[in-house]
Amino acid sequence: MFNWVFFCFYQAIDAIDNGINQFDTDKPPKYVNNTHISSRVGRLNLDWTDPDQSPEKENEAFQRAMALAGSEFLESVRFHARSWLPARSIVMECIAERFDIDPSGEIMVLKRFCPWKLHLFELEAELKVEPLIKYVLYGDERGKQWRVQAVAASPDSFESRKPLPAQWRGLRDDELSKETRISGCVFVHMSGFIGGNQTYEGALVMARTALKM
Numbered sequence: 001m002f003n004w005v006f007f008c009f010y011q012a013i014d015a016i017d018n019g020i021n022q023f024d025t026d027k028p029p030k031y032v033n034n035t036h037i038s039s040r041v042g043r044l045n046l047d048w049t050d051p052d053q054s055p056e057k058e059n060e061a062f063q064r065a066m067a068l069a070g071s072e073f074l075e076s077v078r079f080h081a082r083s084w085l086p087a088r089s090i091v092m093e094c095i096a097e098r099f100d101i102d103p104s105g106e107i108m109v110l111k112r113f114c115p116w117k118l119h120l121f122e123l124e125a126e127l128k129v130e131p132l133i134k135y136v137l138y139g140d141e142r143g144k145q146w147r148v149q150a151v152a153a154s155p156d157s158f159e160s161r162k163p164l165p166a167q168w169r170g171l172r173d174d175e176l177s178k179e180t181r182i183s184g185c186v187f188v189h190m191s192g193f194i195g196g197n198q199t200y201e202g203a204l205v206m207a208r209t210a211l212k213m
Contacts, residue, residue, distance in 0.1 A: 013038055037072055041065045087114035092123055098133065106131055107207045109200075110138040121155050134162040135207040140196070145186055146203035148210075149194045163192030164206070165213045182206055 015022070016038040023029075033039075044065045046057055090112055098108045110116060116136065124132060136149050150160035163169075168180060168188040176185040182205050186196035197203040 012036065037069060041069060044068065084115050084118075087116060088119050088123075090114050091116050091119040095120070095123055095127065095129060095133070101137075101204070102208060102211075104131070104211060105129075106134040106211055107204070108133045108136050109204075110136060113138045113141070117152070118155055120151065132161060134211060137200070137203050137207060139200070143196075145196050145198055146200050147194060147196050148203045148207045150192065152193075158191075158193075160191075160193050162210065164188050164195050164210050166192065168192070168195065168210075180206065180209065182209065 016036075044061050046053060046061055050057070090110070091114070094108050094110055094116075099105045101107050101109050108120075116138075120133065120136070123129070133151055136151060138147055138149070139145075140147050148164070150163050153159045153161055168176060169192045170188070170190045171179055171185075172187045173185065176188060177183055182197070182202055184198035184202035185206070186198060188195035195203075195206055197206055
């Protein structure tokens with residue numbers, strides 16, 4: 001767990017503090033993110049327009065920065081200990097059972113929804129999973145429906161290994177069911193990274209059909 005807290009929390013702060021680029025490229029970023037903790041801590045510095053620039057005021061600002069960074073660090077540790085780490089065993093079990101779901105081994109079903117994405121990439125590498133998993137099915141308890149999600153090409157990518165078919169994207173409900181010839185369809189996102197069905201059986205048919213297309 002220490003390694004993941006370092007990777008997910010401290011490493012970025014240290015890299016920003018030392019001026020290390022996130023990507024090996026000279027191209028400018030497509031967008032700027034000023035919501036990360038380093039930016040928020042930076043905004044706690046005294047403004048140049050503040051009339052009182054005394055050491056006492058600087059110390060007050062530093063105390064606020066420590067409280068912000070400390071609370072986020074503790075929240076990161078809590079999340080990894082109570083939520084992220086226990087999910088690993090669930091994902092490992094689901095990977096082991098993938099051939100029971102579909103003979104291709106490319107569809108995985110989460111018995112219980114949990115943070116699965118980083119665990120999946122890590123465990124695929126550790127277990128030398130072949131072929132790589134293309135779709136993950138899980139229940140949406142709030143909507144009492146099932147989701148079929150295309151696995152991303154890499155942990156930080158918005159591209160999918162195998163997006164849901166282009167002709168399904170952007171369609172909903174009856175229109176989607178008519179196009180797919182699968183009953184109970186709810187939606188497919190415009191990018192094809194996720195879709196939904198009213199039942200587990202319907203979501204599984206969607207994943208199996210998408211694999212063949």
